[in-house]
Amino acid sequence: MAEPRLFQLSMSPHVTSPLNTRRVMLDVVTALLPALAGAIWFFGFVDSLLPVLVSVVTAVAAEYFCLRIMKRPVNAALDGSAIVTGLLLAYNLPPGVPWWLPVIGSGFAIVVAKQAFGGLGHNMINPALLGRAFLMASFPVLMTSGWQAPFEWSAPESHFETSGIPVENLQAIPDADAISGATPLRVMKDSFTMERHRGNAVRAQLASEGTYLNLFLGRRGGCIGETSGLLLLLGAIYLVVRGVLELRLPLSYLGSVALFGWIIGGPGLLQGDPLFSVLAGGVILGGFFMVTDMVTTPVTPWGKILFGFLAGFITIVIRRWGGYPEGCSYSILIMNLATPLLDRFTRPRILGEVGKHA
């Protein structure tokens, strides 16, 4: 039996971590699955699962061909990052889009936003969100209309409003037909241009407990994967337990959305509704799965907090005064571009380094 050596001589790095790309990505995919199940439950197989599958397959295939053309190791296409991109892109599409829309969006996300910049770890902006921005600019009609009211398979006859307002509360709003078929944030945005008493009635219903519950459970119109806050939170908790998700980014982002939603999100100063701001739109999906993209967001603790804070501010500004009802994706894209700057400004002092005025 050989005597154990006192010193193990080896090159650095000496500290290794069980976390690797594939494990992290598979955890993220797992965490996204409850929302997919919810989408199938609310919108049916054809309208939700089909775009998701098409998007994921396209993303992986595009990644494979890009790596092939660039003569890089092709097994990197199977590290799971393309699957996550494909999933997140599809989660940002309205249910029931034509099959070629996720193909184009997913292909663009991988080829232009990711591989053209050098592949995983080198892309400046979140590929899935850039793919969505590309689709928004190219096919605005397909991307912003045709919102489906969700149904539940146990009781197909039961009916929900796309706005998330409980059906029995609709009579409190004068001329309620005019707001049917619109997402909660669209209704909120329209309420600012309605006559005063109607706008107030609409906002009172949007800020009611019944609406909060519907929004949280996913009984509302919206993109495939963004509707159910509950199922997204389940995924997020799984990620936290697995040690993949660090809570600084999501909490500062969601907190900032709530804060600015309260301060400037309403008709006047301090008249907004913080809870509605967080529950409506894609903020929960964005906050837990897109703001937290490791490649395109800051690595320093204060950088992360600033990133979330500013992104939340931009989200609310776009919601209140921008051209679109939801600003989540654009706010994250804008902040992605500011990431190197944030990292530089918030660089922590190295242990032992002496400050300028010390």
Place this chain on the structure above:
Amino acid sequence: MSRWKDLTNGFYTENPIFRITLGMCPFLALSTSVQNAVGMGSAATFVLIWSNVAISALRNFIPDKIRIPCYIVFIATFVSLVDMVMAAFMPPLHKALGIYIPLIVVNCIILGRAEAFANKNTVMSSFLDGIGMGVGFTLAMLLMASIREILGNGTWYGINILGHAYTSQPVLLAILPPGAFILMGFVLGVFAIIDRRKERAA
């Protein structure tokens, strides 16, 4: 032989857009349709040829210290000519090109050729260089505009070539400003690949 080289230099080897990457502003902004590309290309070519000739003819009389203002005066003269002629005879095109016609005055290709070529060469060489650079610019505009118009509108020179199914739902981004930058990146990439192949073969 060298005359021939003066003429063909701008076509490919020193193509103002894809090689020297000058004049990006009108190139990116106006390559939205082939019609615009033809209009902008011919206007710029006209100015390029005659400013080259004028500057080269007077190169020995222009004091060195104030040469740039002198170039601008020549160029502005020809641009005003183009502007007025276009406004009089082609009002729709004039309207489509808008501010970019007066902006030819500060076009980097024209100033660049004046400073780098016409200033040092004979009138005949400068004339040929003007033609070559102008044609090179127009060809680049045509290439980019063809890609963008076909992708973003389904048409080429206003003729529907991809069918109604496509034109009702085109990739709008291609004719929007970000599309210009993205496609420019891809075209430059293709040129880089062609060059590398050539180098390897040589």
